[in-house]
Amino acid sequence: MEKLIIFDTTLRDGEQAPGFSMTVEEKVAMAKQLEKLGVDVIEAGFAASSEGDFEAINQVAQEVKGCIVCSLARALEYDIEKAGEALQPAERKRIHTFIATSPIHMKYKLKMTPEQVLERAVSAVKYARNFTDDVEFSAEDAFRSDRDFLFKVIEAVIDAGAKTVNIPDTVGYAIPEEFGQLIADIKNNVSNIDKAIISVHCHNDLGLAVANSLSAIKKGARQAHLTINGIGERAGNAALEEVVMAIKVRKDYFNEVYTEINTQELYRTSRLLCRITGSFVQPNKAIVGDNAFAHEAGIHQHGILAHRETYEIMRAEDVGFPRSKMVIGKHSGKHGLKARLEELGYKNISEEELNTLFEKFKMLADRKKEIFDEDIEALLLEEMKDYHYAKLLYFHVLSGNGIIPSSTVKVDIDGQEVVATSSGDGPIDSALKALEKALGITGRLKDYTIRSLSAGKDAMGEVRVVVDFDGNISSGRGTSTDIIEASVKAYLDAYNKYLAKKTFMEKKITEGI
Ligand code: KIV
Numbered sequence: 090m091e092k093l094i095i096f097d098t099t100l101r102d103g104e105q106a107p108g109f110s111m112t113v114e115e116k117v118a119m120a121k122q123l124e125k126l127g128v129d130v131i132e133a134g135f136a137a138s139s140e141g142d143f144e145a146i147n148q149v150a151q152e153v154k155g156c157i158v159c160s161l162a163r164a165l166e167y168d169i170e171k172a173g174e175a176l177q178p179a180e181r182k183r184i185h186t187f188i189a190t191s192p193i194h195m196k197y198k199l200k201m202t203p204e205q206v207l208e209r210a211v212s213a214v215k216y217a218r219n220f221t222d223d224v225e226f227s228a229e230d231a232f233r234s235d236r237d238f239l240f241k242v243i244e245a246v247i248d249a250g251a252k253t254v255n256i257p258d259t260v261g262y263a264i265p266e267e268f269g270q271l272i273a274d275i276k277n278n279v280s281n282i283d284k285a286i287i288s289v290h291c292h293n294d295l296g297l298a299v300a301n302s303l304s305a306i307k308k309g310a311r312q313a314h315l316t317i318n319g320i321g322e323r324a325g326n327a328a329l330e331e332v333v334m335a336i337k338v339r340k341d342y343f344n345e346v347y348t349e350i351n352t353q354e355l356y357r358t359s360r361l362l363c364r365i366t367g368s369f370v371q372p373n374k375a376i377v378g379d380n381a382f383a384h385e386a387g388i389h390q391h392g393i394l395a396h397r398e399t400y401e402i403m404r405a406e407d408v409g410f411p412r413s414k415m416v417i418g419k420h421s422g423k424h425g426l427k428a429r430l431e432e433l434g435y436k437n438i439s440e441e442e443l444n445t446l447f448e449k450f451k452m453l454a455d456r457k458k459e460i461f462d463e464d465i466e467a468l469l470l471e472e473m474k475d476y477h478y479a480k481l482l483y484f485h486v487l488s489g490n491g492i493i494p495s496s497t498v499k500v501d502i503d504g505q506e507v508v509a510t511s512s513g514d515g516p517i518d519s520a521l522k523a524l525e526k527a528l529g530i531t532g533r534l535k536d537y538t539i540r541s542l543s544a545g546k547d548a549m550g551e552v553r554v555v556v557d558f559d560g561n562i563s564s565g566r567g568t569s570t571d572i573i574e575a576s577v578k579a580y581l582d583a584y585n586k587y588l589a590k591k592t593f594m595e596k597k598i599t600e601g602i
């Protein structure tokens with residue numbers, strides 16, 4: 090078996106996509122996590138492109154010792170010098186230089202003849218060798234390049250000292266079979282190819298980046314350029330977590346290669362990137378999406394409970410997923426509901442209680458797309474009818490950039506109206522403080538997310554909070570076209586669930602269950 094080198098370009102190709110830019114500190118934090126994940130090469134940026142990129146590469150080069158640190162550089166002396174300078178502190182450094190080889194790029198973008206491009210490619214590689222022995226060359230838009238010209242360029246850059254030759258499908262145009270064939274053709278037509286590693290870099294414009302990368306690996310590529318969550322230019326790059334897990338799960342098929350990725354760090358790495366960029370992956374995203382290990386249909390849940398492998402090809406633990414989350418939705422059966430309740434600690438539910446609960450649950454599932462643990466708990470607890478609900482009656486917020494924000498909140502607690510006021514750091518802070526005063530509690534807000542449920546400035550906002558009440562973690566959700574109201578509702582929701590659970594537990598304890 091040969092090792093597949095994992096070249097991570099989250100901090101370069103990924104970061105250059107709109108909405109994914111990172112500060113120097115964020116890039117360093119991400120690089121440290123990538124080191125934990127066990128990637129072989131971190132492309133930390135494009136040193137000549139900006140001061141920030143230069144600084145980030147330099148910092149990563151100082152702080153990350155477990156991986157090769159790399160900088161991108163056009164086939165220009167200035168870029169290569171900048172890359173060399175930024176990488177100076179690295180224990181192991183690589184310069185990745187590139188120039189386009191496709192007719193369309195050479196004619197319209199570079200305005201160079203193929204001969205000039207060939208000459209530039211060779212001189213760039215030779216120049217980069219003055220800074221490091223580890224030089225990678227990319228033939229940008231390789232897939233749309235004339236094959237004979239591409240073979241000629243690859244052969245020449247290997248002779249000039251490139252240790253890795255990267256074959257990008259820059260515009261995401263290739264189909265897996267064709268891309269795999271290109272790698273096979275390179276192996277058969279480039280006389281000195283055994284002196285270099287063939288790498289691939291696939292874009293996802295047709296949703297084929299992972300499939301193309303895997304096809305290339307099957308045909309002999311031994312390095313893949315990948316990004317966490319598949320971020321990158323336009324539709325992104327091949328997702329690291331997907332390529333790595335495909336190789337691991339299907340080792341019977343990819344039996345020529347292995348990776349040294351610590352797959353249990355995949356989920357954490359994905360989450361860190363989401364937190365840093367503020368851009369979350371879709372719930373159904375393979376490997377790291379919220380639903381990746383969730384089984385909603387009753388028949389699936391029943392199967393999983395009987396024998397996990399009926400519907401699961403990998404374990405949530407293998408990718409560091411917190412736990413196999415069974416989302417309870419309208420297709421869930423009674424088995425799934427009971428199992429979930431047991432996981433949540435409600436083990437003494439009678440058959441009768443379960444039947445009533447299941448009916449209510451189905452009714453709720455018709456109204457609500459996703460049902461969270463707390464919703465099921467709330468349903469169960471509703472059955473008890475003896476816990477207090479606090480309801481929002483009214484709120485008023487005064488805010489602006491020249492005044493201290495203040496809020497008044499009026500709530501109904503168990504039939505009693507309570508009013509409280511507070512100032513705060515912002516309108517939401519002051520509203521939540523006033524609410525806490527009215528409720529007579531202090532929670533610790535552990536997480537707060539807000540998103541729009543649809544398009545338009547008048548869209549509904551959804552707020553989700555996670556609050557720690559006396560060591561009990563409770564989450565709540567609130568929606569409104571007013572984000573302050575959504576925030577207050579979410580906090581109140583979390584509080585009600587906490588209170589209901591507490592009352593239920595106390596009752597069970599007094600009943601001796
Ligand atoms: O997509 C591409 O071709 C690139 C190169 C610079 C490798 O990102």
Ligand code: ZN
Nearest residue numbers: 102259290322
């Ligand atoms: Zn790219």
